[in-house]
Amino acid sequence: MTRRMIPFIDLQAQRQRLGQPLEDAILKVVRSGAYVMGPEIAQLEAELCAFGQAPHALSCASGTDALVLPLMAWGIGPGDAVFCPAFTFAATAEAMPLVGASPVFVDILPDTYNLDPARLEAAIQAVKLEGKLVPKAIIAVDLFGQPADYPAIFEIAQRHGLKLIADSAQGFGCTLNGQHPIHWADVTTTSFFPAKPLGCYGDGGAILSKDARFHDLLVSLRVHGQAVKSDLEGQTFDHDPKYMNMRVGTNSRMDTVQAAVLLQKLTIFADEIAARNEVAKRYAEGLSDVVATPTVIDGGLSVWAQYTIETDDRDGLAAALREQAIPTAVYYPLPLHRQPPYAGYPQPGGLPVTEAKAGRVISLPMHAYLAPDVQDRIIAAIRNHVKRNG
Ligand SMILES: Cc1ncc(COP(=O)(O)O)c(C=O)c1O
Structure with missing residues (x-):
């Protein structure tokens, strides 16, 4: 007799625990008709702020978009270098070519699998010395769920004037000395892919940030660069400003039904x-x-x-x-530097x-x-x- 495989991740046990309230929450959205940007979206964003100790949170369509949107907001593009590990899921490095920038691969620490600060420092110096790319940002990954060495990485980012993203797709909820990664990073991104520690029932992601104007820019980029409050200050229009687009953005809204699922799951996440x-x-x-x-x-x-x-x-x-x-x-x-789309990007000092x-x-x-x-x-x-x- 063949034995049934035990689950690698048991989402059904979690679903059973959440029970009827989860199904009611989904049905409520279905019945409401507010399938896009329904009230659950703002509610989820408020709860993500509270849980992740962040002033601002923006839900979006995926953990990949959560990485791309901040790069877009900072205007990172061709000729710019963003430092990241190669021992990670493709999306971490994919975000850079998607905006025209270059990932620069940095080796990891042997005990935690996360960015090695000494190798990061050396890689930044090497890129500066070579002078072909301009260092702009660092993406630290909280691989397998544990926080990267943020105090050391933050110090390096500050010294070189680089933005710091915490790719917490696998690590949302992790802390270091009681602080969430946003304590050090300019933004924390996460994925709500079903298998993630906090997952929804499809695709979803979020961006936590600290600066109100930056958050506003992300709000705009999430919906095709639409005009947001700060764009409209002091202006009058003879048409609905909803269809006023101030920049090139994308469509990266989270479905309301996914927000409803996540609100239920957040109640048991801790x-x-x-x-x-x-x-x-x-x-x-x-x-x-x-x-x-x-x-x-x-x-x-x-x-x-x-x-x-x-x-x-x-x-x-x-x-x-x-x-x-x-x-x-x-x-x-x-690792990513061994895969065709990423093999040509710099990896100073090797990996x-x-x-x-x-x-x-x-x-x-x-x-x-x-x-x-x-x-x-x-x-x-x-x-x-x-x-x-x-
Ligand atoms: C480290 C890391 N970054 C980014 C992502 C991308 O997330 P998503 O699949 O939601 O686009 C993932 C998830 O698969 C991931 O593991």
């Missing part, structure tokens, strides 16, 4: 983060003597988008676990840590509803495999 940390603790207790288990930055709280271990025998382990109906995943087998990690990492089932007996099965299967294979 509790889920605590549960994910319990799961991570159990994995560490059960596995740290047989495989390399994750390290979280000192003072950091991870939201554990992934629980990623390292082994030289990744394929063997994945196959052994699959046989026991335990799924695994590899984030990321091929040796990125290269090494890409060959060793493997992620285990991780979600807030992983029952201890199921987790014990996963831990035992890994321990048995390691024991058998030395």
Whole structure:
């Protein structure tokens, strides 16, 4: 008899916990007819501000757009360099070519997989020295859910006059010394893709920011560069200014129904983060003597988008676990600088840590509803495999 695969992420357990109020919230939107920019959107943005300790929050269509819109707002484009890791999902680097700018790949720290501040400093110096690109911004990624080294990265950004984006698509809710990434970053972006720690039932994203005028600009860019309050000050029109466009923007509105889902999910998100940390603790207790288990930055709280271990025998382990109906995943087998669209971009000093990690990492089932007996099965299967294979 074949055993049913255990879920890698159990969205159905979460849906059952949320129960009728979740379905009522969705139905309310369906019945209201306010499918685009309904009242749930502003409500969600207010709640994201409160949760993420940010003065402003803008919902948008995806975590990818959440990265592109700030670059557009800052006028970053051809000839500009934006520093980011290559050990991340494609969207982090994709945002730059989408506005005509160049990603510059920077290596990561071997223990946290996040941007290495010393390598970042060296990369900025190298780009400045070469003089072909103008450094404009840094995108730090909160990979697998834990905060990057923001105090060090912020200091570098300040010294070189660079904007700082926290790509918290995997890390929304993470903190460092009790502070959310926006404490240091100019903007924090996130994704509400269903598999993310805070996910909706489709695509969605958000941008947290600190400056009112900048937020206003994002509001405009989200809807085709439409005129916003600050554009209209002191002007009169003989037509509806709703159709007055002040700049080239895009359409990146979040669907109201997704905001309704997220409002429900936010009510249990803090509790889920605590549960994910319990799961991570159990994995560490059960596995740290047989495989390399994750390290979280000192003072950091991870939201554990992934629980990623390292082994030289990744394929063997994945196959052994699959046989026991335990799924695994590899984030990321091929770093971005090895992929066709990104191979030509600068990587000053090379990316040796990125290269090494890409060959060793493997992620285990991780979600807030992983029952201890199921987790014990996963831990035992890994321990048995390691024991058998030395
Ligand atoms: C680090 C990172 N940045 C950006 C994104 C893009 O988010 P989305 O899929 O919502 O466009 C993702 C998600 O997949 C991600 O993992």
